[in-house]
Amino acid sequence: MKRLILLLLSALLWSLLTLPTLADDDTRTCTTDPDDGSRLPECGTRADNECYEGGSMAGKCDNEWLWKAGWEIARFNDGRLTREQVNEAWRFLLPPPVEEVPGVTGLVPGCYQSFDRNYDLEYFGPINTAHNYIMWDSSDGSCSGNIVYEDAIIYATSLSEALDLCEMVWSDPFIDVYELYQSYAGIPANYWDCYID
Secondary structure (H helix, E strand, O other), X not given: OHXXXXXXXXXXXXXXXXXXXXHHHHOOOOEOOOOXXXXXXXXXXXXXXXXXXXXXXXXXXXXXXXXXXXHHHHHXXXXXXXXXXXXXXXXXHXXXXXXXXXXXXXXXXXXXXXOOOOOEEEEOOOOOOOOOEEEEOOOOOOXXXXXXXXXXXXXXXXXXXXXXXXXXXOOOOEEEEEEHHHOEOOOOOOEEEEEEO
């Protein structure tokens, strides 16, 4: 009987000791390995918190309140949180909402197959926000396989307007823009890929 009680107590103690570890794994908010497939932002980078170097709040976060704000604002800027999901206490720190473009019906979310590139494009929306689409290494219109990169699709009526919008959408320096209708069937004119390094 003592042996059974000792065995049960040992099992209970083991489960209590391992419970916090399992919970920690389930509530990770960033990753140290950006290639682990979790799609979480890399710890210690601007994508993890706007207070880190390169972030819109870098050098300004001298208290816990600002660090909490920076964490949510980074996720908002990358399209992981909506404006409504950001804590009301620091919502005023967000960039102004992107106004809808009058007369534009909008790009329909879905998978688009390229006719001159080796990647499928999967658009989620909303327009003019960071990380609103994924480029897949499939080229058959299935939007499957491995993620090549995530960028921003913006709506602009000229190259100069597209470049200005890219600066506004990305807090990181972007590389270039190109008009998507030239490479993807079903995407109308004036939708641009705004991509970063």
